[in-house]
Amino acid sequence: MANIDTTKEAILEVGHDHGHDDHHDDHHGDKYQSSFVTRYFFSLDHKMIAKQFLFTGMFWAVIGAAMSLVFRYQLGFPEADMEWLQPLLGRWIIVQDGMGSLDPEFYYALVTMHGTILVFFVLTAGLSGTFSNLLIPLQLGARDMASPLLNMLSYWFFFLAGAIMFSSLFVSTGPFSGGWVAYPPLSALPQAASGSGVGMTLWTLSLVFFVVSVLLGGVNYITTVLNMRTKGMSMWRMPLTIWAFFVTAIIGLLSFPVLVSAMLLLMFDRGLGTSFYLSEIFIGGQALDYVGGSPILYQHLFWFLGHPEVYIIILPAMGIVSEVLSVHARKPIFGYKAMVFSILAIAVLSFIVWAHHMFMSGINPFIANIFVIFTLIIAVPSAVKVFNWIATLFGGNIRFTSAMLFAIGFVSMFISGGLTGIFLGNSAIDIQLHDTYFVVAHFHIVMGVAAFFGMFAGIYHWFPKMFGRFMNETLGKIHFWGTLVGAYAVFWPMHYLGMAGVPRRYYRFDTFDFSSSPGFDTMNQFITIAAVIVFALQILFIINFIISALKGKIVKDLNPWNATTLEWTTPTMVPGHGNWPGAIPAVERWAYDYGKDSDDGKDFISQVTPLKEGEHDGGGH
Amino acid sequence: MTTVIIITLALIAIIVVQIGRLIELSASIRGEEEAEQEANNRNAWGMLVFLFVFLAACIYSSAYYAPTMLGYGIEAASEHGDSLDQTFNITLVLTGIVFIITHILLFWFAYKYRRKKGKKSIFISHDNKLEVIWTVIPAVVMTFLVISGLETWNEVTADIQEGEDYTEIEATGYQWAWIIRYPGADNLLGTRNFRKINTANNPLGQEWEDEKNLDDFHPNDIVLPVGKKVRVRITARDVLHNFYLPHFRLKMDAVPGMPTYFVFTPKYTTEEYRQILKDNPSYQGPADETEPDGKKRWEAFEYELACAELCGKGHYSMRKVVRIVSQEEYDAWLKEQTSFYDQNVKGKAGVDPLLSVSHDDHGHEGEHHDEEAHEDEGHEAEGEHSEEAHSDEEHNEGGH
DSSP: OTTOOTTSBOBOOOSTHHHHGGGGGGOTTGGGGOSHHHHHTSOOOHHHHHHHHHHHHHHHHHHHHHHHHHHHHHHHOTTSOOGGGHHHHGGGEEEETTEEEEOHHHHHHHHHHHHHIIIIIIIIIIIIIHHHHHHHHHHHTOSSOSOHHHHHHHHHHHHHHHHHHHHHTTSTTOSOOSTTTTOTTTTTOTTTOGGGTHHHHHHHHHHHHHHHHHHHHHHHHHHHHHHOOOTTOOGGGSOHHHHHHHHHHHHHHHHHHHHHHHHHHHHIIIIIOOOSSOOSOEETTEEOSOOSOOHHHHHHHHHHHHHHHHHHHHHHHHHHHHHHHHHHHTSOOTTHHHHHHHHHHHHHHGGGOGGGGOTTTTOOHHHHHHHHHHHHHTHHHHHHHHHHHHHHHTTOOBOOOHHHHHHHHHHHHHHHHHHHHHHHTSHHHHHHHTTBHHHHHHHIIIIIIHHHHHHHHHHHHHHHHHHSBOOOHHHHHHHHHHHHHHHHHHHHHHHHHHHTTOBSSOSOSTTSSTTSOTTHHHHHHHHHHHHHHHHHHHHHHHHHHHHHHHHSOBOOBSSTTOOOSGGGGSSBSSOOTTSOSSSOOOOOSOSOOBSSOOTTSOSBOOTTSOOOTTOOOGGGO | OHHHHHHHHHHHHHHHHHHHHHHHHHHHHHOHHHHHHHHHHHHHHHHHHHHHHHHHHHHHHHHHHGGGSBTTTBOOOBHHHHHHHHHHHHHHHHHHHHHHHHHHHHHHHHHHTBOOTTOOOOOOOOOHHHHHHHHHHHHHHHHHHHHHHHHHHHHHHOOOOTTOOOEEEEEEEETTEEEEEBOTTTTOOOOBOGGGOBTTTBTTOBOTTSGGGTTOBOOSSEEEETTSOEEEEEEESSSOEEEEEGGGTEEEEEBTTBOEEEEEOBOSOHHHHHHHHTTOGGGOSBSSTTOTTSOBTTTTOOEEEEEOSOOSTTGGGOOEEEEEEOHHHHHHHHHHOOOHIIIIITTOTTTOGGGGTTOTTOTTHHHHHHHHHHHHHHOOOOOSSHHHHHHHHHHHHHTO
16 A cells, blocks of 8 residues: 555654543554553553563563572672572572571572573563564555453463562462473472472463463464465465464464473372372372373473474574564565575474484483484575575675664574574484583573574564654663673683583582682683673663653654564554554565665655556565 | 772773763764764774784683693593594684684675775576586585594494403492492492492492392592493482593493493503603693692693592582503502402491391391382393393384
8 A cells, every 4th residue: 555655744642541532443452442451551552562572581580590699690600698699589598607608509590590581581471472472464555463361361371470579579488390391200399399399380281371371372373374465465475474473373372382391290290199200209207109101201292382382482483583684674575485495394304303312311212313304404494594594695785773783683592592503403422412411502592592683683673663762872882892702701601611511400510520610710800890780781671671762852753764564654653553544555476675766755665655567576586 | 998999890891882872973973974984984994903803812811721622732541532532623724724714704705895985786596507516516525524533433332242351340420429339250240229228338229139239349539440440330320310431531420220331441551641641741830739840741631530420419429530550550459459248248237138038027128029020021131241232222222
């Protein structure tokens, strides 16, 4: 629809209270959004739900990162007096002879909670939940999700999962402490660890509700993508963001239920005396009655979700980065089709590599052969994506906005972390590196930092759409450079610990000679200090986020980044309910016509501009 | 103290935020476009600077930590370890090349194609030839890595072949230590039943009715002869553990209810390995910080056994010393060992079941039968012979 003039001054809808009523008649469904509660809490609007996911994700990110500071403090400065933390951590700080030290049990609880929170609440819900919700309807040209109600429920189940997890931090026996993978028997027996009592029950319950949230969201994303694309928006014209969210939702739908089944059997073992995972256990001075189960079964079930889960985390980030790189380099994403096929290949392969987490678990060594082959094959589509991103920069006209910087940082992180995956996926090398700091370095860089960078790129890029204001770019750039250097400073040295054989999940390293070589304690202190600085920079980001949302520079141009995609064709910077007050725009071309002269003298052609005579649609060839 | 820190941090935050706002404000005064262009150039240069600093830091830190690195400073102490280190090295070189090339391209392109006034980007959407090339090359490299990796893997994880000469020992993890069991003079490990475990005098639940158990002993350290194949039978008593010998490139989960194994051949005695470490810069300092003039780290070096699977709050402390000695020393050491049965059970009333064997009127008879019945149901006979034990394991895995 050419009748939408993207260049004209924006009718801004910054303070939600204005503007909204102006469009009241245009938006069917607004009767559900009329009160404060239905608008900000039980909202059915995908954009508000996206914000809810984002704010909740940010809350959990701060909690999860703060936990990591406490255990990093322990690892960097094991001899330090921690009594000053007692007001916060209470009896988890053991004070002896005037020296406060962290209870090892609580150390493990912190490690476990950090992993659980970051993997599920922040990088799954916070990332995929936020951007799938924000962008799927806006970029496809839909008024909302296929089912706004399920969408709302998806958020509130996530909220419930979070509330339960949060409450587990305060039970007297402590939160669950058996690692985010929750391997039985440790997770099944309260005798084995105090966190495996009530803490574990709450952990399981929380995750089950979380899976409900993911499934409700996923069904919605898939349905919306398949059925609610605007006229002309063929699958091959969808931006890569949408492809990524779509495939992510499919992976989630197929893998998360398996986690629930794993949890269910674990609950049976814990509560009903079944022996799915347990056999021949002597603990706490007595032999238990469990016979015939296998802890390995749990690991198979867990990693059948667990491995696709890392792609659930990284694919949305990849989609966002593809989009941001293209927009700010002013170039079409290189090899659009190859990018889509890579996403699909990664998705399929992600289901047949799970046992590479279990090479040393006692599975038949022959089975490892198959999983090594598939695991290393994943490197091929991943490499293709990296080359395509780099080629997208080639010949560009790059604007270094904060979003673009984080997108470039993402590519660097993905390369660094991806390459170390080639070591770990090779079972022979994994014998030595399994469960060492090499693994910690690998997955933090490739799915922790990289996914965060994707998330930041997305936030800086779509902040104008969410709030009608820009984020402060100077602070954004401080945030980027500090985080890029800082994140490498935190995780790069861990490779060396891993190559020296230092195991992960150790409360302290001086119990072994090989893990306390000279220089390692300095390295651990360095890592801890770097972690504190990186954390401070994220607080700076949050301050920037809040101040910019309230008082940032107002966006005057409806299409501030000169992007081709539909979300920038809404007549108001922050669209009202229903997104487009009039007819939904129709799509005439693919999403990546950057670097092409438009009739009005711009260097891009919006997706709503019809193809000229004889012009090829870029994505179709 | 805490409040001072908090106030300082808050002040720093406020200052940084204000600086950010000031810069933006001054930009709008100076003319936005010009200021933006300047900022853009600064960040482009940042890309270039970061590239050099990052690569230099990577190379420098690798060199710095080489003395403790797998395959560089810390030589593999087992025969299979070298092939593993070699696979590691091949991967390191290949990924290193890719890492450096892609990073140079990424940051160099970012710098080179920074926005310039009046410049236009090139419209290239794809290039089939190029894309085929960069799909095929990684595929070929991966194939090579898979083949060489799996060759090593299958070699390393192979069980004892029939007719091979080897020593079998057993390691059992529990919260939070290891129990090591040697087969004794008969070279056979006796059967175990977890229901007979008793922390006082039968920590492994050995069945004393089984003669093979009577000479099994539980030493404090793992002592093994150099150059001879060892099969470690790995079990756990409560939760998962992992039998991890970093110097031998050996790691295997200890799983309750499912014995696992790892076969390896020690290559250097502890003494020989100390000589290897003699020139290693990271082994020059004093072994004990409080005694700067005492033994150096390489002189006090011992091979170590650690746990590498989270097993609860004492996970980080499951240390055992592994001593690799010459065959003669090993034989002498074997002679010094007394069997667990002889030391802790034999002849003790109420403890030694062999004292009351064949007494029909024994009070515990009923209970005893019960236990045997249990054993028939679920507990498989363990460790009569390594091959049988192995087929049991396979059977176990087949069930998953």
